Amino acid sequence: MKMKINEVAKLTGISVRTLHYYDEIGLLHPSEITEAGYRLYDGQALERLQQILFFRELSFPLKEIKSILNNPAFDKHKALENHKKLLLLRRSRLNDLIALVDNTLKGDYDMSFQEFDQSEIENAQKKYAQEAKERYGGTDAYAESERKTKGYGKEDWSRINTEAEEIYRNFAACMDQEPSSPEVQKLVADWQAHITKNYYNCTKEILAGLGKMYIADARFTENIDKYGKGLAAFMSRSIACYCK
16 A cells, blocks of 8 residues: 555654655655656555664764665665664663652652663664664775765666566566576576666675575565565575576
């Protein structure tokens, strides 16, 4: 089910103006714009918006968030694990503050201030921010991806997504073949070229890592398998053959 932009704004607490801005800078595009001009967002777009808000919690600049989310190596599962850890720390701090208020109401006027300390949360935020930068930034591939994608507009992203979907569908149509077959190996080369053309120089080493991630990360698997059940595993095996 797709939501209109004003519905997304009400759901998330983000203004319509901000969502328009995210679209303008290529951070979050609507899934569809109707003939009447309505901007619609599907589940995948909302999932990306959730990740954007997570990185905003870590004080990442919007430019860096876009580069990280557009990186094919982005690990959504790991990001959500870190998000959960931060939320648990914040919940623990709130519980301590509530307990302090309760004790004060009961007449305990011990002047305790440790419950107000946010250093543990701040240190965790810095740790996760640094981890994300080390994982997705600080590499030649990250820098190249940032240079290429920063100038992309709606037409560019539409073309890139269309090309990727076509390659996925071609892979799905070849699942009855051996991963080592010439036709399938040609598709792997096409996929490598697609990443190199639009993001960064996708060496065989990088491609091999991506292939492993397609089956190691359930979210990658789910997204790829939309084009055919078992497609992520098939692509992973095909890439492994190609990168030998």
